[in-house]
Amino acid sequence: MPAETFEFQVEARQLLQLMIHSVYSNKDVFLRELVSNASDALDKLRLEALRDDSLGADTSDLHIEIETDPEARTLTVRDNGIGMSYDEVGRLIGTIANSGTAEFLRELREAKEKEAGGETDGTEGLIGQFGVGFYSGFMVADEMTVVTRRAGESQGTRWSSRGEGTYSLEKVDEAPQGTAVTLHLKPADPEDQLHDYTSPYTIREIVKRYSDFITWPIRMAGEKTPGDGEGDDGAEPAPETLNSMKALWARPRDEVSEDEYHELYKHIGHDWRPPLETIRFQAEGTFEYQALLFLPEHAPHDLFTRGYRHGLQLYVKRVLIMDDCEALLPSFLRFVKGVVDAQDLSLNVSREILQQDRHIRMIQRRLTKKVLSSLKDMKNREPERFATFWREFGTAVKEGLVTDPDSRDAILAVTTLASTHGEEPTTLHEYVERMRDGQDAIYYMTGESRQSIESSPHMEALRARDIEVLLLTDPVDEVWVDTVGEFEGRKLRSVAKGEVEAVPDEKGEEEREKQGEEYADLLGWMKERLSEEVKDVRLSSRLTTSPACVVSDTDDLSPALENMYRAMGQEVPKAKRILELNAGHPLVSALNRAYGEREDRSGLVETAELLHTLAVLAEGGRPEEPGRFVRTVADRLAATL
Ligand SMILES: Nc1ncnc2c1ncn2[C@@H]1O[C@H](COP(=O)(O)OP(=O)(O)OP(=O)(O)O)[C@@H](O)[C@H]1O
Numbered sequence: 001m002p003a004e005t006f007e008f009q010v011e012a013r014q015l016l017q018l019m020i021h022s023v024y025s026n027k028d029v030f031l032r033e034l035v036s037n038a039s040d041a042l043d044k045l046r047l048e049a050l051r052d053d054s055l056g057a058d059t060s061d062l063h064i065e066i067e068t069d070p071e072a073r074t075l076t077v078r079d080n081g082i083g084m085s086y087d088e089v090g091r092l093i094g095t096i097a098n099s100g101t102a103e104f105l106r107e108l109r110e111a112k113e114k115e116a117g118g119e120t121d122g123t124e125g126l127i128g129q130f131g132v133g134f135y136s137g138f139m140v141a142d143e144m145t146v147v148t149r150r151a152g153e154s155q156g157t158r159w160s161s162r163g164e165g166t167y168s169l170e171k172v173d174e175a176p177q178g179t180a181v182t183l184h185l186k187p188a189d190p191e192d193q194l195h196d197y198t199s200p201y202t203i204r205e206i207v208k209r210y211s212d213f214i215t216w217p218i219r220m221a222g223e224k225t226p227g228d229g230e231g232d233d234g235a236e237p238a239p240e241t242l243n244s245m246k247a248l249w250a251r252p253r254d255e256v257s258e259d260e261y262h263e264l265y266k267h268i269g270h271d272w273r274p275p276l277e278t279i280r281f282q283a284e285g286t287f288e289y290q291a292l293l294f295l296p297e298h299a300p301h302d303l304f305t306r307g308y309r310h311g312l313q314l315y316v317k318r319v320l321i322m323d324d325c326e327a328l329l330p331s332f333l334r335f336v337k338g339v340v341d342a343q344d345l346s347l348n349v350s351r352e353i354l355q356q357d358r359h360i361r362m363i364q365r366r367l368t369k370k371v372l373s374s375l376k377d378m379k380n381r382e383p384e385r386f387a388t389f390w391r392e393f394g395t396a397v398k399e400g401l402v403t404d405p406d407s408r409d410a411i412l413a414v415t416t417l418a419s420t421h422g423e424e425p426t427t428l429h430e431y432v433e434r435m436r437d438g439q440d441a442i443y444y445m446t447g448e449s450r451q452s453i454e455s456s457p458h459m460e461a462l463r464a465r466d467i468e469v470l471l472l473t474d475p476v477d478e479v480w481v482d483t484v485g486e487f488e489g490r491k492l493r494s495v496a497k498g499e500v501e502a503v504p505d506e507k508g509e510e511e512r513e514k515q516g517e518e519y520a521d522l523l524g525w526m527k528e529r530l531s532e533e534v535k536d537v538r539l540s541s542r543l544t545t546s547p548a549c550v551v552s553d554t555d556d557l558s559p560a561l562e563n564m565y566r567a568m569g570q571e572v573p574k575a576k577r578i579l580e581l582n583a584g585h586p587l588v589s590a591l592n593r594a595y596g597e598r599e600d601r602s603g604l605v606e607t608a609e610l611l612h613t614l615a616v617l618a619e620g621g622r623p624e625e626p627g628r629f630v631r632t633v634a635d636r637l638a639a640t641l
Helices: 010-020 029-051 086-093 099-116 124-128 133-139 200-211 258-269 351-356 358-381 383-403 405-414 428-434 450-454 457-464 475-484 506-529 559-567 586-597 602-618 626-640
Strands: 004-007 064-069 074-079 141-149 156-161 166-172 178-185 218-220 277-283 289-295 312-316 319-325 337-342 417-419 422-426 441-446 469-472 490-494 534-539 548-551 577-581
Touching: 010 099, 010 133, 029 064, 029 074, 029 133, 029 178, 029 200, 029 258, 029 319, 064 200, 086 141, 086 156, 086 166, 133 141, 133 178, 200 218, 200 258, 258 277, 258 289, 258 337, 277 358, 289 358, 319 351, 337 358, 351 358, 358 383, 358 405, 383 405, 383 475, 422 428, 428 441, 441 457, 441 475, 450 469, 457 548, 469 475, 475 490, 475 559, 506 534, 506 577, 506 586, 506 602, 548 602, 577 602, 586 602, 602 626
Parallel strands: 064 218, 312 337, 441 469, 441 490, 534 577
Antiparallel strands: 004 166, 064 074, 074 178, 141 156, 141 178, 156 166, 277 289, 289 337, 312 319, 417 422, 417 469, 548 577
């Protein structure tokens, strides 16, 4: 079959351009990327062969091979791993399958826009910290060729491109199992950090620096020593293994450098940035295992989508037996990357069995504890770094308050929340320490944003009495405050639910009683008139400036929670709310007066309804009939002119 020419997908073309005209200072990392792909391909083959005996693949000597040819100026990275079928090559190499890459391009565009807008945050730094897999080969090569054959298939595929918008694909008969990527190297240019990648010395250095931990042998053909005479220079010198293949988690701690951990993280986490935190852990005794965990610095964009692939790599005595093993960590820690290497598990254990396994559950508990205690340490020692972590992953961690009662206290110890106390977030413990004498509850309010909560009428009384309120804006906050209920013996109370007693005030109480009598008739009448919308109308102890607000009964779901359950497909009856009036507001006192003086109260019905709608609007809700509300207000305003 003749070679066919195809165009790269638009994003892939953008990326190629970026690579070719790269201002990327460290070009050496292309080799790390190709070796990382080769290592993944070997892992995949071994896992597939383990599951499927009929695969017909050769797994006898899985390895990576680097071959250089100084005369032809080529470098080849070859593996005898899973390989790719004809269709896969087109799909995986011609397009950008990796969401992280698409995200990178988006960030890059934004940085460029900023740059154009005169902001200094340039693109150079961003490119400088990025590795983009296969395409990074074009930083050092003006042509790349891939010859690959998928394990178990008979025909191979040849892909080649000069990185200029098109690539060619053809089927080939003779191809060894696995993948060989050949780079036709650009001339070396040390000034541009373009080293001579045909030099064994350079290759040795780069592999040692970036890929030493790779668990497969990375071999390089031995250097031919100049023949010392006739006949003996034809023998192939033995290949040299460049990496130690030593699992980092099995090496003594003081022998592993920070950089080595970071390189491993980039490989398994498919991230181009170093991790925020590295956590090492070792369990001895009857069930031995080692764990090496990483907390990323940035949340992936799909962290909250259903199909998010998470989990750690599970090794048994240095052999990877499962990728994305979800059973090792609870779902609220799904962003954690890393490796667990256990001594006594069966090599072909299935996911289903793992979910039930007692030892795995034990590992999960220990790892969860360890991650949470590391977070507490980070919070105490490096508050800024912790703030970065919490901004990215706090929402996910708070899910654990609901789903994992055993971890609740440890999560509460690091949960930081916005509060009216100041700009800095606070823990619940710090809140309790600041509580005023006589204050018996921890007050919070949920809403869409800090601003909308702060301007809500529910906050007025607490502000007047100088009581701190937690400002909760994550949807998950609605749920955990309900589940957790109390902290250090203090109830968590919504300022938008039930009666707010803030600091009991004797004089206020007396006055309220007297007012209650004065308003009793109006309140009864309004309750009847508005019975479709509210279950009660009462005077408020929480308003100082707004005329009215709506609140929920202590045990009712808040409107946001109702909506959340509905969005999840659950049937929830609409809980009627309570309308509270501010007797100190001229509109309310005038309405009471008019109510007492007038025989015909039909004109007052509209005012009662308006008051209710204003209360709904004030907390960010929507009137039932916005059009009617607008007409009524407009008519009333017109009448005042
Ligand atoms: N040596 C190889 N053997 C088999 N498949 C490969 C090989 N190299 C690349 N691929 C396939 O091509 C895909 C794209 O590779 P690329 O390096 O561009 O991105 P990636 O490895 O998925 O992401 P990242 O580089 O961020 O880890 C890989 O996911 C893999 O499926």
